[in-house]
Amino acid sequence: MKFIILLLSVFFILNTSAQTDADVLKTIYTTSLTNGNSYQWLDHLSNQIGGRLSGSLNAEKAVEYTKEELEKLGIDKVWLQPVMVPKWVRGAPEFAFIESGFGSTTNVNICALGGSIATPFGGIKANVVEVKSMEELEALGKENIEGKIVFFNRPMQADLIQTFDAYGGCVNQRYSGALEASTYGAVGVIVRSMNLRQDDFPHTGSMTYGDLPLSKRIPSAAISTNDANTLSGMLALDKNVKFYFSQTSKQLNDVQSYNVIGQITGSEFPNEYILVGGHLDSWDLGDGAHDDGAGVVQSMEVLRLLKESGVKPKRSIRVVLFMNEENGLRGATKYADVAKQKGENHIFSLESDSGGFTPRGFSFDCSDANFNQVLTWQELFQPYLIHYFEKGGSGADVGPLKTDTNVLAGLRPDSQRYFDYHHAATDTFDAVNKRELELGAASMASLVYLFDKYGLVK
Amino acid sequence: MKFIILLLSVFFILNTSAQTDADVLKTIYTTSLTNGNSYQWLDHLSNQIGGRLSGSLNAEKAVEYTKEELEKLGIDKVWLQPVMVPKWVRGAPEFAFIESGFGSTTNVNICALGGSIATPFGGIKANVVEVKSMEELEALGKENIEGKIVFFNRPMQADLIQTFDAYGGCVNQRYSGALEASTYGAVGVIVRSMNLRQDDFPHTGSMTYGDLPLSKRIPSAAISTNDANTLSGMLALDKNVKFYFSQTSKQLNDVQSYNVIGQITGSEFPNEYILVGGHLDSWDLGDGAHDDGAGVVQSMEVLRLLKESGVKPKRSIRVVLFMNEENGLRGATKYADVAKQKGENHIFSLESDSGGFTPRGFSFDCSDANFNQVLTWQELFQPYLIHYFEKGGSGADVGPLKTDTNVLAGLRPDSQRYFDYHHAATDTFDAVNKRELELGAASMASLVYLFDKYGLVK
Structure with missing residues (x-):
């Protein structure tokens, strides 16, 4: 018996040493490119379901669909984690125009920002104050703003190489513009779309009223970059240009929804969890193909690729499809709360929420020791042109899982085209x-394989 | 006087040391992204001119347009270099169908390959032999091929990370398929499009008849990947399926055309030339926006960016817009011949002919010593996410300039989407x-700046 065990051990050692990490990565990438399922899943999510705003029927369809598809993979466990989510609805199509001093009008493309209230019935028409920053708003003060529409028109900075940096430098206009402008008596807010292209598509996204009482809230909408330029140009010629907009968006009561979770239970360390995820909800204007259909199907594909590639994880690998990243982060908060209650040790959590473009690498939120371990793996990724391994942020949905000892990471795809589609009607399947x-998906599965095999550095 | 020269020298040294290479690259990238002209030029080439097949009216319009635009830059010299080019014309739209044993027909999308003869008047209908390789063709032999249409259906290999490798592994079917098949008595050749996507677009490209007499030549066309799968599937069910195709393409006499050349003359070493270029001709199905409108406008932009960034080249910088890369390489051959006659020392030549996608780096054809110098510059490119610096090929148009001592290089953009557009009707401006x-463009200008400043390693 001992002899047989010895023989088996030798066999396994030989077998393991024969299959190098480079071999496993090659199998994973080849499987993804020649026998992948991510694209078919994304086709269904985008074209058969469509935009998946939290609390919508489509979001619930996406919960059902992805749960069923995960069950088909024959992994160890698939379940739904209940979470209450906000339900905001856009209502009728928005309508807006610029009215010149002579009374002639120019229709422009706007969309209500997520969470915005409606305009009063019949819309709002008012003079416009254009600003580029909160400081400018403050300097203008109540006397110049009261009764007017504030137009936030700071463009994304084109010379920043990482477009997310340009987004970070502008998004306060969208998120806090209405809250800030309302303190100076503005009646509405129009925000230049977070888009590096010149085009006609307005880009929605979340905004806040903070603790503002209902009576003090003012409606807020995004305007396309082309129309933002038109409005700015007309204002430069005539300060008395008026802006009209009408929207019927509203916030309803919270509704029941779910995170979708699947798991391959670890063979050696089942209580160490490796998480891979994206968010199942999206905005409502497009199909949410890049944001974050791509992250959802890539995360599902990670488990499928490990299985297809013959990897038997030592640790428990979980895919989590988070609900409500876009306007509440309720799914991520709930998941982290439950994990904490249960004392689940999430050693590594990887998020994909930056679009389905060519992967360039990963960003890591972890100790130097763990980051140095990652750097020893960098060479394995070179054949796949994955060069970017940097310390930095991870992602909104895995953020709440942060501890002093674990590793969080985000997939970093090429970002140049991302804001052409982000939160706009252009975010459709054909753009992927x-x-x-x-x-x-293969890059994510490869990194998960390595963290599963080697674990964390103590 | 000596004191003044000394003072001036000190000023220049201080001035030079104040402006680091990193500063210059930052200026170049910022200028390209915030005040670039490449996209407007490409818009004109793609949408106002369109496909620019050698010998066509559009190709001549492109010669005139780019010459005029280079002249507007106020560089030292702009001129046309005459070169005779082949003139092949597609003729009427091609038409093809598959005919089942029951006589029912399925229309399919084909296009004549560049250089192919027409079908006989009224088209050809014949049985089909499907093969995946030249070896399979040889094994089948004359008895199985004579009087039939040979269908080359080897797909591009999806698991190769660099799509140009997948192209290299398949393109002999397109280039030599008709030549090989004709020796076994085939009456026509249909080739699976060089495309990694499944779609309905046929992709043209060059082919050869070698020294085959006119009477032995057979017509050759590309079929879309979707239709290639349909044809293959129908053949699997019924070997007697017939294929019909009709095309009226023909080769006319050579016509006069031109390379377009612009130059900034070097201030210190005017007889050392640095060349940057792309090809002005394209295939006729799309607008040639990626292939190689992108390379053309990026190359023009290199000279503009150097000028705008205040770089005064020590060596002579030439932009060359080569004519006839696609079906003859006559422009490149002519340029290299003239350069040799004149004894022009081309120390560094950089080509952009792999599409207008996010640049990943460069491939170098040079000595180890010169490559090692390049590697010392690699760090300068990291802020711009340019990681790929490898020895390898350069490009078809700069290839003839190769010497034992100089450096050739090719820009290496992300290649994943390239063959979705290459030589097809999909290669249009909106895909860039x-x-x-x-x-x-900024990456190219930066590399040119460095080679201009440091020259070659002896």
């Missing part, structure tokens, strides 16, 4: 390239 | 992202 999506 | 194009 199959190979780029599949390379991302 | 402005920022990606501009990042490529």
Whole structure:
């Protein structure tokens, strides 16, 4: 018996040493590119379901669909984690125009920002104050703003190489513009879309009223970059230009929804969890193909690729499809709360929420020791043109899982085109390239494989 | 006087040391992204001119347009270099169908390959032999091929990370398929499009008849990947399926055309030339926006960016817009011949002919010593996410300039989407992202700046 065990041990050692990490990565990438399922899943999510705003029927369809698809993978466990989510509805299509001093009007493309109240019935028409920053708003003060519409028009900075940096430098206009402008008596807010392209599509996104009482809230909408330029140009010629907009958006009561979770239970360390995830909800204007359909199907694909590639995880690998990243982060908060209650040790959590473009690498939120371990793996990724391994942020949904000892990471795809689609009607399936999506899934599966095999540095 | 020279020298040294290479690169990238002209030029080439097949009216319009635009830059010299080019014309739209044993027909999408003869008047209908390789063709032999249409159906290999490798592994079917098949008595050749996507677009491209007499030549066309799968599936069910195709393409006499050349003359070493270029001709199905409108406008932009960034080149910087890369390489051959006659010392030549996608780096054809010098510059490119610096090929148009001592290089953009557009009707302006194009131009200008400043390693 001992002899047999010895023989088996030798066999396994030989077998393991024969299959190098480089071999496993090659199998994972080849499987993703030649026998992947991420693109078909994304096709269904985008074209058969569509935009998946939290609390919508489509969001619930996406919960059902992804749960069923995970069950088909034959992994160890699939379940729904209940979470109450906000339900905001856009209502009728928004309508807006610029009215010149002579009374002639120019229709422009706007969309209500997520969470915004409606305009009064019949819309609002008012003079416009254009500003580029909160400081400018403050300097103008109540006397110049009261009764007017504030137009936030600071463009994303084109010379920043990482477009997320340009987004970070502008998004306060969208998120806090209405809250700030309302303190100076503005009656509405129009925000230049967070878009590096010049085009006609307004880009929605979350905004806040903070603790403002209902009576003090003012409606807020995004305007397309082309129309923002038109409005700015007309204002430069005539300060008395008026802006009209009408929207019927409103916040309803919270409704029941779910995170979708699947798990392969670890063979050696089942109580150490490795999480891979994206968010199942999206905005309502497009299909949410890049944001974050791509992250959802890539995360599902990670488990499938490990299985197809013959990897038997030592640790428990979980895919989590978070609900309500866009306007509340309720799913992520709930997941982290439950994990904490149960004392689940999440050693590594990887998020994909930056679009389905060619993967360039990963960003890591962890100790130097763990980051140095990652750097020893960097060479393994070179054949796949994955070069970017940097310390930095991870992602909104895995953020709440942060501890002093674990590792959080975010997939970093090429970001140049991302804001052409982000939160706009252009975020559709045809904007996602199959190979780029599949390379991302394979990169994620490869990193998960390595963290599963080697664990954390103590 | 000596004192003044000393003072001036000190001033220049201080001035030079104050402006680091990193500063210059930052200026170049910022200029390209915030004040670039490449995208507008590409808009004109794609949408106001369109496909620019050698010998066509559009190709001549492109010669005139780019010459005029280079002249507007106020560089030292702009001229046309005459070169005779082949003139192949597609003729009437091609038409093809598959005919089942029951006589029912299925229309399919084909296009004549560049250089192919027409079908006989009224088209060809014949049985089909499907093969995946030249070896399979040889094994089948004359008895199985004579009187039939040979269908080359080897797909591009999806698991190769660099799509150009997948192209290299398949393109002999397109280039030599008709030549090989004709020796076994085939009456026509249909080739699976060089495309990694499943879609309905046929992709043209060059082919050869070698020294085959006119009477032995057979017509050759590309079929879309979707239709290639349909044809293959129908053949699997019924070997007697017939294929019909009709095309009226023909080769006319050579016509006069031109390379377009612009130059900034070097201040210290005017007889050392640094060349940057792309090809002005394209195929006729799309607008040639990626292939190689992108390379053309990026190359023009290199000279503009150097000027705008205040770089005064020590060596002579030439932009060359080569004519006839696609079906003859006559422009490149002519340029290299003239350069040799004149004894022009081309120390560094950089080509952009891999699409206008996010630049990933460069491939170098040079000595180890010169490559090692390049590697010392690699760090300068990291802020711009340019990581790929490898020895390898350069490009078809700069290839003839190769010597034992000089450096040739090719820009290497992300290649995942390239073959979605290559030589097909899909290669249009909207498939090019402005920022990606501009990042490529800036990367090229930066490398040119460094080679100009440091020259070659002896």
